[in-house]
Amino acid sequence: MIKRDAVPAVSVAREPTVVVDDVHIVYRVHGAGSGKGSATSAMSRILSRKRGAGVREVHAVKGISFTAYKGEAIGLIGSNGSGKSTMLAAIAGLLPTEKGGIYTNGQPSLLGVNAALMNELTGERNVILGCLAMGMTPAQVKERYQEIVDFSGINDKGDFISLPMRTYSSGMGARLRFSIAAAKTHDVLLIDEALATGDQAFQQRSKRRIDELRGSAGTVFLVSHDNNSIREVCERTIWIEAGELVMDGPTDEVVGRYERGERP
């Protein structure tokens, strides 16, 4: 494995925001040992009152190290199951490391398909609760509310913001999540595939907003299978396969090699 440190295009002072030091992450799946996974075998285990077969470990991240700097937008690429989302969740502090450490300067916020909005509540209530949860005051929420709804485009084709989130398409939900999170400046903003779900106009707005967020403060990480989004948003890209870092460098070089299947 070759690791190359990229020179960030935007940062001048090179102030580190995230240091990932030889990180290993292991998931433990309970009841998934050597037993068969069929419904019949599960039922027979229940009937015989035997405990499920052990714990299976999935070593999802294996010794990854890199440093991110203020003002950088960094893409994370790699095939399905390579460990990108796991890495992002660990930076957000949502997963413990088995070995190694993650040090962040500032508060990381994870924005992705799993961001917690409440399906039974209307879009409007979710905007308000989401903003309060990010630490805005009620007055700030009131001031930013319309801007967030306009940015999301949820109301472009009618009054959808007053409907429960469960009635939204997955794209609409993702757009609202992004719009809420993007209303605040973040020290470290972690985006998991959010851009892939919006339509063309929304994607353009998101890219502009990410640029502003980068300029105003922090570091942006973007996990995506859409290499064009990565090219447009990130000047640096980290390629991960099977939990290991394959390449870390300028986006054009890393994405180019990834597309050609050329491992260094």
Ligand SMILES: Nc1ncnc2c1ncn2[C@@H]1O[C@H](COP(=O)(O)OP(=O)(O)OP(=O)(O)O)[C@@H](O)[C@H]1O
């Ligand atoms: N909650 C979990 N419990 C057990 N194993 C998990 C869990 N989440 C992910 N994994 C495993 O960890 C590995 C990395 O998964 P991860 O979701 O980080 O990959 P990814 O690169 O984001 O994939 P994709 O591009 O498909 O979204 C995979 O082998 C996956 O099966």
